[in-house]
Amino acid sequence: MTVKINTKFIQEFVETNELAALEDFVAASHKKIHDKTGAGAEYLGWLDWPSKMEEAELSRLEEAAEKVKSDTDVLIVIGIGGSYLGTKAVQDLLLPAFGAGGTEVIFAGHNISGRYLEELLSHIEGKKVALNVISKSGTTTEPAIAFRILRKWMVDAYGEEAANRIIVTTDEKEGALRKAADKAGYTSFVIPGDIGGRYSVLTSVGLLPLAVAGVDIRSLLEGAALAESTLANPALMENDAYLYAAYRQILNSRGYSVEVMASFEPAMAGINEWWKQLFGESEGKQGKGVFPASVIYSTDLHSMGQYLQDGRRMLFETMVSFTEDQNQTEIPFDEEDGDGLNYLVEKSLHEVNQTAMEATALAHAEGGVPILSLEVPKLDAQHAGYLLYFFMKACAMSAYLSGVNPFDQPGVEQYKQNMFELLGKPGYEK
Ligand SMILES: O=P(O)(O)OC[C@H]1O[C@H](O)[C@H](O)[C@@H](O)[C@@H]1O
Numbered sequence: 001m002t003v004k005i006n007t008k009f010i011q012e013f014v015e016t017n018e019l020a021a022l023e024d025f026v027a028a029s030h031k032k033i034h035d036k037t038g039a040g041a042e043y044l045g046w047l048d049w050p051s052k053m054e055e056a057e058l059s060r061l062e063e064a065a066e067k068v069k070s071d072t073d074v075l076i077v078i079g080i081g082g083s084y085l086g087t088k089a090v091q092d093l094l095l096p097a098f099g100a101g102g103t104e105v106i107f108a109g110h111n112i113s114g115r116y117l118e119e120l121l122s123h124i125e126g127k128k129v130a131l132n133v134i135s136k137s138g139t140t141t142e143p144a145i146a147f148r149i150l151r152k153w154m155v156d157a158y159g160e161e162a163a164n165r166i167i168v169t170t171d172e173k174e175g176a177l178r179k180a181a182d183k184a185g186y187t188s189f190v191i192p193g194d195i196g197g198r199y200s201v202l203t204s205v206g207l208l209p210l211a212v213a214g215v216d217i218r219s220l221l222e223g224a225a226l227a228e229s230t231l232a233n234p235a236l237m238e239n240d241a242y243l244y245a246a247y248r249q250i251l252n253s254r255g256y257s258v259e260v261m262a263s264f265e266p267a268m269a270g271i272n273e274w275w276k277q278l279f280g281e282s283e284g285k286q287g288k289g290v291f292p293a294s295v296i297y298s299t300d301l302h303s304m305g306q307y308l309q310d311g312r313r314m315l316f317e318t319m320v321s322f323t324e325d326q327n328q329t330e331i332p333f334d335e336e337d338g339d340g341l342n343y344l345v346e347k348s349l350h351e352v353n354q355t356a357m358e359a360t361a362l363a364h365a366e367g368g369v370p371i372l373s374l375e376v377p378k379l380d381a382q383h384a385g386y387l388l389y390f391f392m393k394a395c396a397m398s399a400y401l402s403g404v405n406p407f408d409q410p411g412v413e414q415y416k417q418n419m420f421e422l423l424g425k426p427g428y429e430k
Pocket residue numbers: 080081082083134135136137138139140143197198281409412
C-alpha cells in the first residue's frame with residue numbers, strides 16, 4: 001500500500017552512482033530529522049503525529065464534526081495557506097467532483113476579494129451555516145477580515161446561538177483567535193505548537209472539516225501512520241521519499257530548477273496546490289530551491305504541452321499516477337464508427353489514460369525533460385494519508401539536503417509589512 005518511485009524514465013538522466021554519492025548526506029540528514037538536531041527542529045511534531053494523535057482528541061473532533069453535519073448545510077472553513085490547502089486537497093482528491101451531498105464545505109479567508117465574499121454570502125443565504133476559523137498564529141489578516149465579516153453575518157442570523165456554530169482551530173495559548181475563543185466560549189481545537197501550518201493537514205486543522213465533508217479520517221491517519229513507519233527507514237535506496245528528495249536535489253544542481261507536478265487525475269489539482277506551498281515555502285530561501293509548478297493532464301497537454309515538450313529546458317516533471325483501475329468505464333462499440341474510435345473498444349478509460357501518461361513521459365523524456373514517476377496503488381483515504389506524509393517527509397529531507405531550514409518562512413513577512421504600512425496599521429506608519 002505504499003507510494004513507490006518508478007525510475008524507468010529517470011535512469012537516462014541520473015546514474016545510480018550519483019544517487020549513491022548522496023547516501024551519507026541522506027543518512028546525516030535522516031539523523032537530523034529523527035534526532036531533532038537540524039535547523040527548525042522544534043517544528044518536527046508532524047513526524048510521529050499519525051501514530052501519536054490521541055484517541056480522545058480524535059473522538060472529540062468526530063463528535064464536533066457529527067454535530068456540524070447534523071444541523072448544518074454549509075461549513076465555511078476560514079483560513080489561508082496551511083490552514084486550508086490540506087483540507088481542500090484531500091476533499092478534492094476523495095470526494096465526488098459533482099454533487100458530493102451532505103454538508104458542503106467551502107472556503108473563505110484565503111483571499112481578500114470582495115467579489116468572492118459577496119458571492120459566498122449570497123450562496124449561504126437561507127442556509128444553515130457553521131464556521132470553522134483556522135489560524136495557527138491567530139493573527140493572519142486575510143482570515144481575520146473574513147471572520148469579522150462572517151461572524152457578523154452569523155450573529156445577525158443566529159443571535160446568541162451563533163457562538164454554538166463557530167469552531168476555532170488555533171494555538172493552545174497564543175493569538176487573537178485563542179482569546180476570542182476563550183471569551184466567546186466557542187468550541188475550539190488546538191494546532192500543536194510544534195507543527196507548522198504546511199505540515200498540519202493531519203491535525204485538527206484538516207481532520208475536522210474533512211470529517212464534516214464525509215472523508216474517512218481514521219483511514220487517512222492509518223495511511224499516514226503506515227508511511228510514518230515505512231519512511232522511517234534511513235537507507236536512501238530503500239526509502240522512496242528520500243529517493244524522491246535526492247533525485248530532486250541532483251536535478252536541481254544540474255540546472256533543472258522547476259519541478260512540474262503532473263497527474264492524469266483531475267482530482268489531484270488540490271494536492272498540487274498543497275504540495276506547492278509545502279515545497280515552495282520549505283525550500284525557497286537563501287536564493288535556493290526548486291520552483292514548484294503543476295499541471296493536470298491530459299487537459300494541460302493541450303495548453304502547456306508545447307512548452308513542456310519544446311520550451312526552455314529547466315524543467316523536470318514528477319508524474320503521480322494511480323495504478324489500480326477503480327472505475328470500469330469502457331468505450332462502447334459503435335456500428336458506424338464515424339469517429340474512428342472502435343479500435344479503443346473494450347479498453348477501459350483507465351487503460352487509455354495510463355497509455356496517455358506513458359506516451360507523454362516518453363515524449364517529454366525525448367524532449368529533454370527528466371521524469372520522476374510516483375505510483376500510488378489506489379485513490380482512497382488510506383493512500384491519500386500515505387501520500388501526504390510521503391511528501392512531508394520528502395520535503396524535510398530535500399530541504400536539509402539543499403542546506404535550508406524546512407520549517408520557517410521568513411520571506412512571507414515582507415509583503416505583510418508593506419501592506420500594513422500602506423494601509424496605515426497603527427504601529428506600522430512609515
Ligand atoms: O495559520 P496561519 O497562522 O493563519 O497562517 C497561514 C499561512 O500564512 C502565513 O503567511 C505562512 O506563510 C503560511 O505558512 C501559513 O500557512
